[in-house]
Amino acid sequence: MELICPVCSRSLTAELHRYVCAKGHSFDRAKSGYVNLLQKQKHRQRGDDADMAKARRSFLNAGYYQPLLDAVAAAAGQSVQIADIGCGEGWYSCGLLKSLQGQGIAAELTGIDISPEILRFAAARASAEGFAAQTNWAVASVNRLPFADASCDCIVNLFAPCEPAEFSRILKKNGLLLRAVPLERHLWELKAAVYDQPYENRPVCNAQEGFRLEQLRTITYPITVPHDDLQALFAMTPYIRKTAPEDIAKLTSRDSLTTTVSFGLLICRKK
Numbered sequence: 001m002e003l004i005c006p007v008c009s010r011s012l013t014a015e016l017h018r019y020v021c022a023k024g025h026s027f028d029r030a031k032s033g034y035v036n037l038l039q040k041q042k043h044r045q046r047g048d049d050a051d052m053a054k055a056r057r058s059f060l061n062a063g064y065y066q067p068l069l070d071a072v073a074a075a076a077g078q079s080v081q082i083a084d085i086g087c088g089e090g091w092y093s094c095g096l097l098k099s100l101q102g103q104g105i106a107a108e109l110t111g112i113d114i115s116p117e118i119l120r121f122a123a124a125r126a127s128a129e130g131f132a133a134q135t136n137w138a139v140a141s142v143n144r145l146p147f148a149d150a151s152c153d154c155i156v157n158l159f160a161p162c163e164p165a166e167f168s169r170i171l172k173k174n175g176l177l178l179r180a181v182p183l184e185r186h187l188w189e190l191k192a193a194v195y196d197q198p199y200e201n202r203p204v205c206n207a208q209e210g211f212r213l214e215q216l217r218t219i220t221y222p223i224t225v226p227h228d229d230l231q232a233l234f235a236m237t238p239y240i241r242k243t244a245p246e247d248i249a250k251l252t253s254r255d256s257l258t259t260t261v262s263f264g265l266l267i268c269r270k271k
């Protein structure tokens with residue numbers, strides 16, 4: 001999928017060390033391969049940081065969430081032009097490409113995230129896994145995606161902010177939106193081990209404006225997580241930023257924990 005210039009909306013051409021548009025706006029490619037297309041924001045939004053990326057990479061690499069990746073790959077069907085919005089460190093992005101490749105589908109994927117630190121990990125993963133040629137990685141906000149209108153077959157949007165109007169703009173007619181959310185009791189036993197009063201998630205599982213919900217797949221199963229992976233699991237969640245050190249210590253002392261994972265995968269079609 002072609003990237004467009006965040007200043008003038010013309011197509012960007014990829015060169016070895018930069019992306020440039022016909023008007024001469026130029027954006028350097030970082031050493032790892034991503035490009036920063038984020039324009040100045042009125043209210044600076046922060047994405048995940050490098051520690052969260054490392055934790056997510058370590059936990060996801062262990063395969064605990066493979067059933068969700070398989071469900072996303074099955075739902076993506078024959079999609080060729082894919083955008084992974086809020087892609088994180090790229091485990092799902094590269095896993096999806098691998099799965100499609102296994103079915104003989106030569107897809108291209110652009111990963112978008114607001115955090116340059118996270119995209120450094122995603123671009124490095126793509127190179128290490130042999131997907132550098134089929135991928136682009138761009139720092140941008142979900143509010144203003146660097147894609148032309150009606151250019152995308154499928155948007156993947158996993159545990160990340162959703163902007164239905166912008167998603168609808170970039171999707172082709174009948175394009176797919178695959179959105180994953182944590183369900184009410186996702187990681188319940190983990191929360192119960194840390195907090196005196198754990199609370200249930202409140203997922204929004206209806207179709208977004210401009211989309212038709214074709215299917216809501218629920219994916220629920222237990223995982224047993226040994227000590228090191230447990231620390232990584234907690235560190236990749238938003239809880240890590242708002243939990244007191246004495247509560248975090250309750251996990252550090254455990255050898256392992258069995259907890260429920262519970263995802264909703266919303267398979268939506270652009271109206």
Ligand SMILES: C[S@@+](CC[C@H](N)C(=O)[O-])C[C@H]1O[C@@H](n2cnc3c(N)ncnc32)[C@H](O)[C@@H]1O
Pocket residue numbers: 045046047048056085086087088089090091092112113114115118140141142143157158159160161
């Ligand atoms: C919970 S993580 C999920 C990452 C990945 N989809 C996964 O499941 O492994 C949410 C991601 O959304 C990104 N993010 C947060 N706000 C964003 C925004 N406004 N625009 C684009 N990405 C954003 C964060 O930096 C983070 O990488």
Ligand SMILES: [Zn+2]
Pocket residue numbers: 005006007008009010021022023024025
């Ligand atoms: Zn331009």
